[in-house]
Amino acid sequence: MTLVPKSCGACSVCCKELMFDIAGRRILAGVMCPHAAPPQGCTIHQTRPEVCRAYFCGWHHLPSLGEDWRPDTCEVLISFREGPAPDGKSGGIEFELIGARDRIFWLPLVEYIATLIADNDPVFLSLPGDVGYQSPWVYLNDIAPLKDAIANRDFAATTAALSQALQICIDYPKTPLPDGTV
Ligand code: SF4
Ligand code: SF4
Known part of the structure; x- marks a missing residue:
């Protein structure tokens, strides 16, 4: 190819x-x-x-993602994370919903997240932070109903669990950025 x-x-x-x-x-x-x-x-x-x-822009560096995944088109910014994930795995892929929150239910995104989690790759979901505050995020691999739904190939349960993950981001406590940032 x-x-x-x-x-x-x-x-x-x-x-x-x-x-x-x-x-x-x-x-x-x-x-x-x-x-x-x-x-x-x-x-x-x-x-x-x-x-x-x-x-490293995920869309740029992941060859399987076509033009429909370009961030300004799909409203999802994909980034590579460094450092350990909460369960000790290193690195991971972060999906940040930069536009409408219901993009979490965009079928290609649901399928991609499911594939990554099924492969035990660390996956994060995030939202843009308010000015001066950290981006709200959640580690999707830690959400047991999501892992179970993906393992059972249950699409309805998968989207329900992603909705739950999104709500965790929405409810994320406001955390100011470290000193030295504005
Ligand atoms: S963030 Fe600013 S300086 Fe950096 S590449 Fe974009 S436009 Fe250029
Ligand atoms: S987010 Fe957009 S501008 Fe930035 S590297 Fe990716 S495609 Fe280019």
């Missing part, structure tokens, strides 16, 4: 949802970076901060 390199096109989602300062601190999630000029892209591309260079 020949892989066609993906282009960000008019997408600038990561430059809005994951805005970092030059020191690599996450700031002002939900506010477009002043260096972004959508749909053209980054106006300082050659000199953009290291944190921008190091960001």
